[in-house]
Amino acid sequence: TIKVRFRGITGSGFESDIALDDIKLVDQNTISTTEFESLTDGITIYGEDHLVIQSHKESIRDIVVYDILGRQLFNEIDLHSNKLEIESIKKSxxxxxxxITLENNHVVYRKILF
Structure with a gap:
């Protein structure tokens, strides 16, 4: 938390005081879909026009995709594959x-902008 204080003097002998706190610094830059990050779990998510999920270490058993409102957009069980292309989810x-549930029962949660 950073606290910033502004002090100003207006008129003859009149002082005013303004204090701000709880300032958030937000980076407005976004990563393009051609740039991606493969974390230690070996899951890579990318795609230009449709969503692609790839696991480099362990096969993907199940995957569920939700929108930000919690609506289920996609559900695939018993997939047993290292790569899945979801044509029904278009970039928007x-x-x-x-x-994402892997074959070793490890569950990976990801939040992405697509």
Missing amino acids: NTVLLLK
């Missing part, structure tokens, strides 16, 4: 929540 610059 919206936040998606993914629940």
Whole structure:
């Protein structure tokens, strides 16, 4: 938390005081879909026009995709594959929540902008 204080003097002998706190610094830059990050769990999510999920270490068993309102957009069980292309989810610059269950029962949660 950073506290910033502004002090101003107006007129003859009149002082005013303004204090601000709880300022948030937000980075407005976004990563393009051609740039991606493969974290230690080995899951990569990318795509130009449709969503692609790839696991480099362990096969994907199940995957569920939700929108930011919690509506289920996609559900695939018993997939047993290292790569999944979801044609039904088109790029629309919206936040998606993914629940990916790997073959070793490890569950990976991701929040992406797609």
